[in-house]
Amino acid sequence: MKNIELPRKVVTGDGAINSINEIVDELRLWGNSLVIADENTRLIAGDKIKDALKSEIHIVTEAADIEVEKILPEVKKNSVKFLAGVGGGRTIDITKVVALKANIPFLSIPTAASHDGIASPQASLKGEVPTSLKAHSPIGIICDTDILRKAPARLTSAGAADVISNYTAVLDWKLAKEEKGEYYGDYASVLAMLSSEIVIYNALKIKEDISILVEALISSGVAIGIAGSSRPCSGAEHNFSHALDLFCPTPALHGEQCGVGTILMSYLHGADWQNIRDSLKKVGAPTTAKGMGIEDKCIIEALVKAHSVRDRYTILRDGITEEKAKEISKITGVIE
DSSP states (O other): OOOOOOOEHHHHHHGGGGGHHHHHHTTTOOOOOEEEHHHIIIIIIIHHHHHHTTOEEEEEEEOHHHHHHHHHHHHTTTTOEEEEEEEHHHHHHHHHHHHHHHHEEEEEEESSSOOOOGSSEEEEEEESSSEEEEEESSEEEEEEEEEEEEEHHHHHHHHHHHHHHHHHHHHHHHHHHHHHOOOEEEEEEHHHHHHHHHHHTTTTTTOOOHHHHHHHHHHHHHHHHTTTGGGGOOOOHHHHHHHHHHHOSSOOOOOHHHHHHHHHHHHHTSSSSHHHHHHHHHTTTTOSSSHHHOOOOHHHHHHHHHHSSSOOOOTTTTTOOOHHHHHHHHHTTSSS
């Protein structure tokens, strides 16, 4: 049995956050609310949302797992009926987990198009040990394209790379079906792959039309909701990124790491890794260890250990040797 959970309301466009009260009323989100933001996103949109909702606001300053435990008593004390996560991946993931534990709905209000967590029912908490867990989909999503367009270019390119990484995630999912008999959802996989292909095809247009990327990110999150797992959007390339988070002293952005991981995993799949590399360059995402500010040795260690980061059948299967990791990293130009 599969439980499909999708957002009830998605609003995109310039000035979308100005409709916050109408959206909340339509979704019947009545009662006390709590806005969750960080210092930067508070100034971008958090305070505006707080004032519109006549809400309290919690400013995130510490590690995600610590913040969750700090916010939960606030929710209980103030009889909070719904949350509004305003910001990037960390803030929205914290909001998801708090909403899950408090059993209340939440709104997803991104300030950058940097991740597919905007719409997905998955959350990632980066404490001492990175943890991924199944949460709920947001009841509503508000993507103000005027705000997203003004976000740092690096965040936008990371979001594009995150969507492009669906390419190898779907290939890994097919492999798991063929070799292990794992459940494989045709609709979810097609939706995830289509999102990737649209970003690849429109790589040069994304800087001009942020809505292309926004819709692809939301579609990716919906694919996860339909699949009932992160399978359509997370494979070996994501394991590689998680390994870098663990073993690299200064990891890059999640989407950047997944993009480079997609180059490597495309090569292992015998797919068109050059097209992946070129598309990442077009959206402004890094394609090398140097471009991410990561040492070559970290790339090798992450490739060797990526298979053990999560119990998920991928092209890495039981892992690869250090020699093989060096070979494919050099062939693809990820390291020199």
